[in-house]
Amino acid sequence: MTGLLRIEDLSVTYRTEEGDVPAVRGVDLAVDAGEVLGIAGESGSGKSTLASTVLRLQPSSARVSGSVRVDGSDVLTMRWGELRALRWAGASIVFQGAQHSLNPVRRVGTQIAEPLRVHDPRATDDTVTSRVGELLEQVGLPAARAAAYPHQLSGGQRQRVMIAMALACRPALVLADEPTTALDVMVQAQVLALLSGLVRELGVGMVLISHDLSVLADMCDRIAVMYAGRVVEQGPAAEVFEASLHPYAGALSAAFPRVGDPAARFAPAGLPGDPPDPRYLPSGCSFAPRCSRAVDACREQVPPLEEKRPGHAAACIRVGEP
Amino acid sequence: MSAGTEARRLARRRRAQSWRHGWREFRRNRSGMAGAVVLTLFVVMALAAPLIADADGLSVTRATGGVLESPSGAYPLGTDDNGRSVLTLLIWGSRISLLVGLLATVISILIGTTVGLLSGYFGGWPGAVLFRLTEWFLVIPFLPLAIVLATVLGRSLVNIAIVIGVTSWPGTALLIRSQTLSIKQRAYVDRSRALGGGHGHLLARHVLPNVMPLVFANTTLTVAVAILSETTLSFLGLGDPTRVSWGSMLQDAFQVGAITTGSWWFIVPPGLCVVLVVLSFTLVGQALESVLNPRLRERR
Amino acid sequence: MSAPRLLEARGLVVRFTGQGGATATAVDGVDLSLRSGEVVALVGESGSGKTTLARTLMGLERPAAGEVLLDGAPVGRRARELKEFRRRVQMVFQDPAGALNPRHTVYEAVAEGLRLHGRTTRDPQGRTEEERVAAALSSAGLRPPERLFLRYPHELSGGQRQRVLIAGALALAPELLIADEPVSSLDASIRGELLALLLTLRAELGLGVLVVTHDLGLAWNIADRTAVMYLGRIVESGPTEEILTRPQHPYTQALLSVVPESRRLEPVVLHGEVPDPTRIPAGCRFHPRCPALADGSAAAAGVDDGCRTARLPVLPATGEHVVACHLAAARGVAGGSASASAAGAEPGRGASD
Numbered sequence: 001m002t003g004l005l006r007i008e009d010l011s012v013t014y015r016t017e018e019g020d021v022p023a024v025r026g027v028d029l030a031v032d033a034g035e036v037l038g039i040a041g042e043s044g045s046g047k048s049t050l051a052s053t054v055l056r057l058q059p060s061s062a063r064v065s066g067s068v069r070v071d072g073s074d075v076l077t078m079r080w081g082e083l084r085a086l087r088w089a090g091a092s093i094v095f096q097g098a099q100h101s102l103n104p105v106r107r108v109g110t111q112i113a114e115p116l117r118v119h120d121p122r123a124t125d126d127t128v129t130s131r132v133g134e135l136l137e138q139v140g141l142p143a144a145r146a147a148a149y150p151h152q153l154s155g156g157q158r159q160r161v162m163i164a165m166a167l168a169c170r171p172a173l174v175l176a177d178e179p180t181t182a183l184d185v186m187v188q189a190q191v192l193a194l195l196s197g198l199v200r201e202l203g204v205g206m207v208l209i210s211h212d213l214s215v216l217a218d219m220c221d222r223i224a225v226m227y228a229g230r231v232v233e234q235g236p237a238a239e240v241f242e243a244s245l246h247p248y249a250g251a252l253s254a255a256f257p258r259v260g261d262p263a264a265r266f267a268p269a270g271l272p273g274d275p276p277d278p279r280y281l282p283s284g285c286s287f288a289p290r291c292s293r294a295v296d297a298c299r300e301q302v303p304p305l306e307e308k309r310p311g312h313a314a315a316c317i318r319v320g321e322p
Numbered sequence: 323m324s325a326g327t328e329a330r331r332l333a334r335r336r337r338a339q340s341w342r343h344g345w346r347e348f349r350r351n352r353s354g355m356a357g358a359v360v361l362t363l364f365v366v367m368a369l370a371a372p373l374i375a376d377a378d379g380l381s382v383t384r385a386t387g388g389v390l391e392s393p394s395g396a397y398p399l400g401t402d403d404n405g406r407s408v409l410t411l412l413i414w415g416s417r418i419s420l421l422v423g424l425l426a427t428v429i430s431i432l433i434g435t436t437v438g439l440l441s442g443y444f445g446g447w448p449g450a451v452l453f454r455l456t457e458w459f460l461v462i463p464f465l466p467l468a469i470v471l472a473t474v475l476g477r478s479l480v481n482i483a484i485v486i487g488v489t490s491w492p493g494t495a496l497l498i499r500s501q502t503l504s505i506k507q508r509a510y511v512d513r514s515r516a517l518g519g520g521h522g523h524l525l526a527r528h529v530l531p532n533v534m535p536l537v538f539a540n541t542t543l544t545v546a547v548a549i550l551s552e553t554t555l556s557f558l559g560l561g562d563p564t565r566v567s568w569g570s571m572l573q574d575a576f577q578v579g580a581i582t583t584g585s586w587w588f589i590v591p592p593g594l595c596v597v598l599v600v601l602s603f604t605l606v607g608q609a610l611e612s613v614l615n616p617r618l619r620e621r622r
Numbered sequence: 623m624s625a626p627r628l629l630e631a632r633g634l635v636v637r638f639t640g641q642g643g644a645t646a647t648a649v650d651g652v653d654l655s656l657r658s659g660e661v662v663a664l665v666g667e668s669g670s671g672k673t674t675l676a677r678t679l680m681g682l683e684r685p686a687a688g689e690v691l692l693d694g695a696p697v698g699r700r701a702r703e704l705k706e707f708r709r710r711v712q713m714v715f716q717d718p719a720g721a722l723n724p725r726h727t728v729y730e731a732v733a734e735g736l737r738l739h740g741r742t743t744r745d746p747q748g749r750t751e752e753e754r755v756a757a758a759l760s761s762a763g764l765r766p767p768e769r770l771f772l773r774y775p776h777e778l779s780g781g782q783r784q785r786v787l788i789a790g791a792l793a794l795a796p797e798l799l800i801a802d803e804p805v806s807s808l809d810a811s812i813r814g815e816l817l818a819l820l821l822t823l824r825a826e827l828g829l830g831v832l833v834v835t836h837d838l839g840l841a842w843n844i845a846d847r848t849a850v851m852y853l854g855r856i857v858e859s860g861p862t863e864e865i866l867t868r869p870q871h872p873y874t875q876a877l878l879s880v881v882p883e884s885r886r887l888e889p890v891v892l893h894g895e896v897p898d899p900t901r902i903p904a905g906c907r908f909h910p911r912c913p914a915l916a917d918g919s920a921a922a923a924g925v926d927d928g929c930r931t932a933r934l935p936v937l938p939a940t941g942e943h944v945v946a947c948h949l950a951a952a953r954g955v956a957g958g959s960a961s962a963s964a965a966g967a968e969p970g971r972g973a974s975d
């Protein structure tokens with residue numbers, strides 16, 4: 001078992017009073033050091049659930065099966081001490097919309113310093129302060145901003161503070177859940193450049209979650225597309241973006257307008273139909289109700305994720321058919 | 323005209339769900355459960371006092387036993403200097419101790435929460451004035467103030483509760499204030515303002531519900547302090563002279579020199595009861611805090 | 623375009639005092655107007671003051687100067703006036719995770735506005751509160767709505783939270799919606815649906831929308847007009863087609879070049895110091911990072927001194943293409959008339975800060 005992150009047959013089900021919500025259903029994924037895996041997918045398709053389960057941060061109402069290995073050791077069965085060590089130094093996560101998890105009554109510099117101090121209790125105040133400044137500058141904020149309270153920063157600035165926190169202890173695996181959705185294109189370009197620099201120079205492995213395929217296409221080696229808790233397509237980034245196999249992935253890449261394209265003016269592209277309710281999934285392919293290419297066979301059997309081209313798999317029986 | 327009834331029904335159901343969930347979490351907390359069991363026993367004992375111990379046993383004139391008899395079959399915990407059964411005193415004493423503790427807590431929490439909430443929510447001079455007031459009460463030493471108040475108000479059960487309540491609120495106020503300050507910064511408070519909510523709405527629907535768990539957890543800790551204070555004041559002879567409480571028992575015991583005569587049965591039981599109740603309230607308070615704090619609950 | 627102005631900002635300035643007495647001028651003189659049935663996009667980089675401007679329009683922030691007008695009348699600060707204003711103008715907040723009370727269910731969050739305005743019994747169509755909540759949720763793409771009524775925010779995905787916020791604002795049937803990054807955490811399919819919803823509401827009910835975003839594709843998708851903000855000022859505004867296909871301001875040009883999907887342009891990465899609202903540069907506020915100044919084209923046009931020293935005026939809130947740039951003024955292109963007068967020092971305002 002090599003590889004930085006290996007996820008096998010992972011399923012996560014939330015138990016709620018209104019019934020079970022299967023948020024992730026049998027997902028296999030792998031990330032090596034120095035590699036970036038992109039995960040795209042509809043809202044509610046289970047991307048964040050997947051990411052938090054990797055560090056066993058899922059809420060207590062979640063039931064998990066399958067295995068998650070980081071550097072060969074199984075996260076789901078690991079002892080508490082090991083897990084803590086992993087969370088501090090091995091892997092870190094930038095939560096989606098986590099700007100609000102910053103403590104509102106403490107300065108952001110203090111909050112960035114916290115993991116540093118826990119990680120190395122002997123560090124002097126000077127080294128910690130200078131490292132905090134360095135981290136802030138890495139994410140494009142003046143070092144003096146360390147003295148600000150969260151409400152004094154703009155949304156994008158808070159998001160960058162969260163990224164700085166995740167990078168504080170130089171983790172080997174970074175899980176970034178929508179790290180740039182709150183950022184403007186300029187800073188997004190900057191943060192993405194920062195993240196890819198980390199991958200290139202430090203050999204960090206990264207899972208990048210986004211609903212914007214164009215961002216993933218720029219950044220990733222491979223992309224996995226999720227729909228209703230399943231991976232429905234996985235392959236090399238450029239191929240998934242430009243020549244997708246699964247009709248859902250196709251709809252995703254078509255949905256972001258090109259500025260200047262007259263066809264997109266006052267005509268935002270969407271996907272018809274309702275998003276799937278994870279509690280009442282249709283039998284067969286869960287995308288079938290919204291799919292323009294669906295045939296009867298689609299509604300009968302769940303299509304397996306199969307390699308359709310070298311290194312490029314899709315869960316759709318209609319691939320290659322007219 | 324049934325607008326909202328369905329909604330209310332739904333909300334009620336959901337609230338019941340979260341209570342059930344909270345209770346499940348609480349049950350998993352061992353020390354909290356232990357505290358709750360001990361407390362229940364004490365409360366049952368206090369409520370059932372007339373059934374398990376004859377109130378006549380409290381009368382000095384009708385005392386049947388000898389002076390400071392050691393425990394025996396007739397007097398399981400011996401007798402006091404007036405020949406009364408220590409067990410009877412202990413059972414009846416629990417009523418006064420718990421009652422004063424609870425009453426004082428209600429007063430203290432009411433003042434503390436109101437002052438803390440308002441001084442945190444309203445910036446500017448009203449907030450500053452309330453904050454100064456809190457600090458002022460905080461630095462005054464408890465005992466002298468309590469003694470002065472008790473002397474001025476006179477020695478009665480209600481007065482002793484008032485004295486304790488009025489002197490013990492600043493801690494609660496500070497806690498609530500800092501929580502309020504933090505909640506005031508949340509985006510959902512702004513959203514509610516943008517929806518058109520005024521101060522009353524914001525306080526009642528957003529700030530208060532989010533400080534309530536803290537108030538709740540703090541209540542149990544305050545009860546512990548209040549019971550201890552009641553013991554202290556009674557021990558100093560500032561309690562209600564007509565009633566028996568654990569504190570007044572301890573005072574009696576010291577006055578008749580129970581330590582020098584080796585009458586341990588007169589000192590240990592009330593002392594132990596105070597310690598047990600205070601400890602139990604603290605344990606329950608800590609358990610409640612971990613159950614009610616959504617941050618601790620949400621993620622494992 | 624001939625509809626009367628519904629919401630208007632005149633010379634808004636918002637300052638924050640930070641630690642050590644440093645004053646950040648987050649909004650530094652903004653004129654803006656919105657008509658009913660008009661969709662205006664406010665774009666700009668992170669920290670340029672978009673959210674602060676939106677919050678000030680909503681009365682959540684007190685301006686240091688300037689005023690907000692509704693139907694031509696200044697909006698007062700008394701509770702009654704603000705409440706009435708907020709019945710007609712609603713806001714969708716940027717951070718969906720923080721903008722929902724963790725102790726309120728989805729139902730309570732959406733019904734809050736309805737209850738506040740006591741209109742529960744006065745729906746024109748005679749619907750019950752529950753029906754209105756359900757309708758708002760499903761129009762925001764949360765279907766079937768009943769299944770979410772009792773969820774708490776932490777039991778929703780990021781995109782679902784965002785849609786609950788949108789539903790909460792739309793439930794009040796406002797005349798004007800200020801939406802701060804309304805779809806930034808939504809995936810492609812719902813994003814398209816919600817934008818289409820805004821266009822429908824605009825067409826049917828004449829809803830006016832001010833959408834704050836960093837997503838130029840979104841502006842292209844739905845906005846009639848686009849205003850570009852930089853360091854507290856609007857530096858270019860006008861019809862969306864003009865702004866996004868023939869940008870005049872070097873900053874707008876740079877923004878367009880880094881949009882991931884538009885690979886036709888050579889990306890212009892801006893160098894120089896990070897913009898800091900506590901130290902707004904003299905002259906044109908963009909000059910320390912301006913690629914046109916750096917590559918000498920400003921000098922060639924003979925405006926480089928002006929760029930460094932002469933302040934530009936606040937752009938007027940007309941519908942035409944206007945740009946606050948010395949170079950554009952010198953070249954006499956679109957909005958030249960507005961910015962030509964700009965080349966001189968700004969009268970009065972701004973000289974002191």
Ligand SMILES: Nc1ncnc2c1ncn2[C@@H]1O[C@H](COP(=O)(O)OP(=O)(O)OP(=O)(O)O)[C@@H](O)[C@H]1O
Binds near residue numbers: 014042781
């Ligand atoms: N604590 C919870 N209890 C019950 N259901 C939950 C909980 N958290 C998430 N869910 C549900 O699980 C599903 C997957 O949620 P998840 O947050 O993983 O989605 P996501 O792919 O990250 O979506 P988004 O792009 O909107 O962030 C959703 O249907 C959501 O409603």
Ligand SMILES: Nc1ncnc2c1ncn2[C@@H]1O[C@H](COP(=O)(O)OP(=O)(O)OP(=O)(O)O)[C@@H](O)[C@H]1O
Binds near residue numbers: 675
């Ligand atoms: N309460 C405050 N105190 C001090 N400074 C503040 C405060 N609120 C905002 N600022 C500062 O004002 C500037 C503008 O912030 P604003 O939130 O309006 O930006 P934004 O354009 O919405 O950015 P983003 O796209 O990142 O959300 C930022 O530099 C921010 O740090």
Ligand SMILES: [Mg+2]
Binds near residue numbers: 047048049096781
């Ligand atoms: Mg998510």
Ligand SMILES: [Mg+2]
Binds near residue numbers: 156
């Ligand atoms: Mg913002």
